[in-house]
Amino acid sequence: MKKIRTILLASVTMLVALTSLANHPWLTRVYQYRPAPGQFINTLPACRVGEPIDSVLARCRASICGRIDTTTFTFHGELVTRIDTVWAESMISLGGYGGYVVVGFDHPVVNMHGYDFEIWGNAFYSDQTSNGGSCEPGIVMVGVDSDGDGVPSDGDRWYELAGSEYGHPSTQHDYTITYYRPDENKQRTPSTTDPSLNDTTYIRWTSNDVNPDSTSGYMSRNTFHNQPYWPLWLQDEETLTFSGAKLRCNAFNMGGAGANAYFVLNYFGWGYVDNMPNNPARRPQEGTVYNPGFKIDWAVDENGRPANLTHxxxxxxxxxxxxxxxxxxxxxxxxxxxxxxxxxxxxPVPITGDVNLDGEVTVSDINAVVDVIFQGGYVAAADVNRDGEVNVSDINAVVDLIVR
Ligand SMILES: [Ca+2]
Ligand SMILES: [Ca+2]
Ligand SMILES: [Ca+2]
Ligand SMILES: [Ca+2]
Known part of the structure; x- marks a missing residue:
């Protein structure tokens, strides 16, 4: 028995050393959570009126971040510490259009020019069709801590991961929606056709949709979810406004009217969260029915140009x-x-002046700076003299590096 205890302690010591050195593979940080109203808001995660945002973020972390748990107990008279890696496998809901969460790891995610990371959802397929089921696509933006303060802040750059629908003519890239906080005590207007909808004028919204028939509407309330749908920690806000790209509707009713409706939400090709079931292998698997993950190489700037991010x-x-x-x-x-x-x-250690990231500083990098200047926007590698903008002085800086 003495021998067993020694082995246990030895393996635990080794584990401590490993886990304190290595980066964790899972999410460790939730920086922001600002959901739109919705039927799972205030329950996924559970939140209460006036809750401080730090507490809300802690609830999100408990739901979606991984962690190391240590348990110390007595084993044959000796204290033994057991280490468990815990995959948090609950979830949070983002509510209606635009609701968002900003998360991170305990390290930068390096662009390896393949599938780099995965964000899980709860999508599943219907057995009535091969095209979808419950597929609720969310767009992924990636941020670079340009100002180096360790948190998302105004000085940081953000890029959209251009998924399969980025160039689709029905994708509206400049969409903005505003939700109006409801009076929870107002007279409800139940649906005349669907008994599960007990307030069809619950939360009003307006948008700049290019379709004039879709510029305003209501989020209904249903009998399955009776809590307030407006984030309870945002009770002081009269309106909530969200902006981004909007994908075309993906739902089809394969059933009848009202309570007999059978909605199927079709999945899109690739590049969205909660769009396909999670990959149980937790590694990239091209060509499977699971979400194979996300490539940092898909990142584009506000003009749709590849961002060429290193991380x-x-x-x-x-x-x-x-x-x-x-x-x-x-x-x-x-x-x-x-x-x-x-x-x-x-x-990778960045090479100053290597604007096109091919590993050397040559005339082609001058052309790369010129391209950025003509097309507008900001590409970090093109800001060779690191003054926060890309202009003629960066061309001169590349020339200096070449002739030096
Ligand atoms: Ca979902
Ligand atoms: Ca920052
Ligand atoms: Ca180069
Ligand atoms: Ca510059």
Missing amino acids: IDFVKIYNAENQYCGWIGETSTEVAGGIDYHPDAEL
């Missing part, structure tokens, strides 16, 4: 659908955790 520090996920499906309610992206596929990858 990212933050990930923002927002619901990209403004869609209401009868008794199953509004379409809402859920976030259930995430993983960096290569947490121990080393950040």
